[in-house]
Amino acid sequence: MSVARNLIRTKPVLSAFAATAVLLASGTTAIAAGGGGGGGSVSPSQSAPRYDPAEEYRQGVEALNQEQFETAAKHFRRVTKVSKRDPNSHYLLGVSYMRGGDAKKARKPLEKAVKYAPDLLAAQRDLAIVYMSLERSDDANAVLAGLKQKQAACAGNCQEKASLDAIVAEVESALGGKQLSRFGPSETLLTKVAEGDARYGQAIGLINEGKYELALISLKDAGIAFGPHPDVLTYQGFANRKLGRFDKAEAYYQRALGVAPDHLGALEYYGELKVERGDIDGARSHLARLDELCAFGCHEAEELRSWIANRTS
Structure with a gap:
């Protein structure tokens, strides 16, 4: 399953931003909800592509x-x-x-x-x-x-x-004066999407096994293949958080949200980090945003709600 098309749906779940990226990557023009030739109820300021x-x-x-x-x-x-x-x-x-x-x-x-x-x-x-x-x-x-x-x-x-x-x-x-045969990262990471997808999928498997250091190595390769992709950044934050590197984790979550402000996984995991740091108000702010984005409820919102309840009970 391709990162460029549809990332593995464990955590974080793809946001609307990532779905737009899918259409762009496939060469298809994304049509904003309510738009598409007049009569739409969404104003241009709201429907403009990110x-x-x-x-x-x-x-x-x-x-x-x-x-x-x-x-x-x-x-x-x-x-x-x-x-x-x-x-x-x-x-x-x-x-x-x-x-x-x-x-x-x-x-x-x-x-x-x-x-x-x-x-x-x-x-x-x-x-x-x-x-x-x-x-x-x-x-x-x-x-x-x-x-x-x-x-x-x-x-x-x-x-x-x-x-x-x-x-x-x-x-x-x-x-020593020897001319190297290559300059830049591994060619396979840049020329084969499947290679980047494989590194990403490998990282998720390693995270599920609790092998966070190894996961970060695979995520580093996925980052070279896909650049500032919010899913990759979110998992880099998650792995660092599990290793107790809270400052690094926060930096990755912030970068993920800087790229995709409505990314459900980043909002949840960053909220969990705030709970771990005792910033309950900050975590509730993330929960409020998740509730706005998940009109019919979603796993990310319920998971963060549980974290907050357990910490404040």
Whole structure:
């Protein structure tokens, strides 16, 4: 079941926003309820389609795969203006510039990608390569040193040991003057939608098994494939929350709601986080919004209602 078409309906359930993205991804024009040629009861201010950064990201990936680097950069720039802290959008913006032969322009978006996602190893590798292209060997060596610190901390048994070892070896080769055969993330993540879907589905299975660290690795790959997709962001928040990283979880929930303000899963899970933090008023605000969105009731609203009741009883 494709993320681009219809994400697995466990939690979070797809919002109306995601349904719109489905139509956009399939090339079908979405018609707003009540609209479509006059006589509609919904005003234009209410029926105007919401900007979809996930669809913009998809178009950027498509242009990148077709080696239309200027067009790809244009799409990714638009995404970064809306989802300012999305590391994958900054990363692929840098990749677009670099593949288009402009290492100078590639530097800043790659630096932002690394800043917003220090665990995005491929972005660190590519940033080191850009630094070398710009004859900034000290900066390139600093990136390598940071990667080696991660390698030492891994102590041979972390979840991403193989990826980390490969990245370090590639950076060392590049600094030694060897030209690498690729620049950017795994080609399969960008060229095969099914690959991104598989990583997403794998992450859900791992979450259900309580393997949250492993789930985050799969979700990171899904994020590269699909960009700032609210379902991916919501599950990144959920996994971090279960690991006790409340600040990180909150940041992911906020990003999900920034992309899709009516996303049911993000509203529920963020509300649950507020309950865990003792912010009952904040949780009730999320519940009120869920009640507005779920005219006939929904699981998300009832689940959050139960959390609040259990905490306040």
